[in-house]
Amino acid sequence: MKQKNRRDEIIEVASSLFYDKGFNAISMRDIAAAMDIKAASLYNHIKSKQEILAEIILEVAKEFTAGMESVVVANSSAIEKIEKVIELHIDITVNYSEALAALNNDWMHLEGEDLKSFIKMRDDYEENFRDIIKQGIAANEIKPNHPEVILFSILSSLRTLYIWNQKRGKIDVNILKKDMVSVLINGIA
Amino acid sequence: MKQKNRRDEIIEVASSLFYDKGFNAISMRDIAAAMDIKAASLYNHIKSKQEILAEIILEVAKEFTAGMESVVVANSSAIEKIEKVIELHIDITVNYSEALAALNNDWMHLEGEDLKSFIKMRDDYEENFRDIIKQGIAANEIKPNHPEVILFSILSSLRTLYIWNQKRGKIDVNILKKDMVSVLINGIA
DNA sequence: TAGCAAAACTAACAGTTGTTAGTTATAATT
DNA sequence: AATTATAACTAACAACTGTTAGTTTTGCTA
Structure with missing residues (x-):
């Protein structure tokens, strides 16, 4: 099997640069400079x-898809399912905070099959969420x-959590889950 | 006074192009082509x-600042103030939907004094909102x-409303206001 | 120590970028 | 009809873009 360490490092560095300025504002020379090598060397990996962009975005998109699938098939009430979705987003936010910026802001710069499969995953995800809500309304x-x-x-709220979670001193994950469930489901008043 | 028609047209066309792909993915030649002129001609205006980016973003940012200021000084309960803020966002979303994409996604590409004043407006806005919430908690x-x-x-929710409001068949503004106030303040359950 | 694969390098490409200088066409005013 | 401001044009710039070809260095294995 191909050794993946250096390649992963590139993707990680790129994620972090994309996080601040977006895909189009970062050049291959920027990525290389952040690793103390020359741009051409990146192409050994x-x-x-x-490809870097697709790697970053599709990995997280698949996490969301898998997470949503396990929520959908569960034998729970609609409210319980929504709680699970909230927790899913928080967990992914904690583990992939930098990749989420690319997923949210740069997905439209994907091309060809990557773009198509991203859009399909996103639409399916929203459709699943919509169904849960409709079932919840139908069931009162x-x-x-x-x-x-x-x-x-x-x-x-869930999609932009990654911005807030690093901007303000990170709130403890469990308190965050509890409070977000409370605010989003029961309201603030 | 300088005639502003053509200049405004450029800013409008640019807004709409930035909306789809972001500031950095759109070239001056793209903007010019969308107006059926050459890139160099843009510099007559x-x-x-x-300057185009700053114009787009700061105009809306000032709308938010002014709106928030009139909410803050009002003699109302915290919940009433939050309702007013929700309505403010919806009104701005309806009137400036394309500029909001730049404000949300491309503000970091502002430079110098423009960047500083944007960040100040944004921080002040959030601080005012935070204060309203804290007062609401203190007052039970x-x-x-x-x-x-x-x-x-x-x-x-309010900041990304512009995406949804055009993606799905636009919901009537008054229903949108009523439902968003209901969902965000009283929750869904 | 010799050989070799991995990963760095230099140099260059063709295309694109924002922008300027200088010029011409358009259309309103004198 | 002559003047003038407005707004278009062509041509070009220097810098930067992603990427490639070919070469050298690095560090492990035989």
């Missing part, structure tokens, strides 16, 4: 700049507001 | 690409969850 667990408003209110 | 209007969690849960 990776095929293209695109969830107030009958516009499902789309509920979906995007929760999902927006 | 604007000083630099940076708001449940005593971590103020930062409440702040970012609401603000994340």
Whole structure:
């Protein structure tokens, strides 16, 4: 098997640079400089700049897809499922905080098959979430507001958590889970 | 007074191109092509690409600042103030949907004084919002969850509203206001 | 110590970037 | 009809982009 250490290092360094300025503002020479090598040397380990982006984004996207699938098949109430989704996002945020910036802001710079499969994963994910909410409304667990408003209110908070979790002194993960579940499900008032 | 029509047109076209791919992925030649002129001609109306970005972002940022200031001085309960902030975001989203993409995703590409004043406006805005929440907790209007969690849960939803409001068939503004207030303040359960 | 694969290097490519200088066309005003 | 401001144009710049070809260094294994 191909040795992967150096390649992973490139992807990690790139993630961290993309985090601050985005994919298009970072050049291959920037990535190389951050590793104290020359840009051409990167190509001993990776095929293209695109490949780096795809690697970063699709790895996390697959985590979300897998996590959502295990929530969907569980035998739980809608509210319990939403709690599980909230916890899923928090766990991924803690483990992949830098990759999440690329996933949120640079996915549109993916190309070809990578772009297509990202969009499919994202749409499927949202559709699963929407179904959970609709079932919750049908079962009188969830107030009958516009499902789309509920979906995007929760999902927006979860998707941008990565910004806040590093901006302010990191809140303990368990307190964060408890408080987010409380705020997003029971409201603030 | 200098005639501003053509200049505004450039900024509008640029906004719309930045919306899809971000500031760095759009060249001056792209903007010019979208207006059926040559890139060099743009410089009869604007000083630099940076100026376009600053114009787009700072105009909306000032709207938020002004709106928040009028909420802060109002003689209302914390919950009423938060309702007003939600409505402020929805109104701005409807009127400036394309500029909001730049504000959210490309603010870090501002430079010098523009960057400094954007960050100051953003920090002040968040600080005002945080204070409203803290007052609400102190007055027993708001449940005593971590103020930062409440702040970012609401603000994340509001800040990314521009994506959803165009993605799905636009929901009527008044229904949107009612439902968002309901979901964000009273929760979904 | 010799051989070899991994991973660095230098040099260069063709294309793109934001921007400037200098010039011409357009259209309104005198 | 002549003047003038506005806004377009062509041409070019220096710097930067992702990437490649070919070469040298590095460090492990035989």
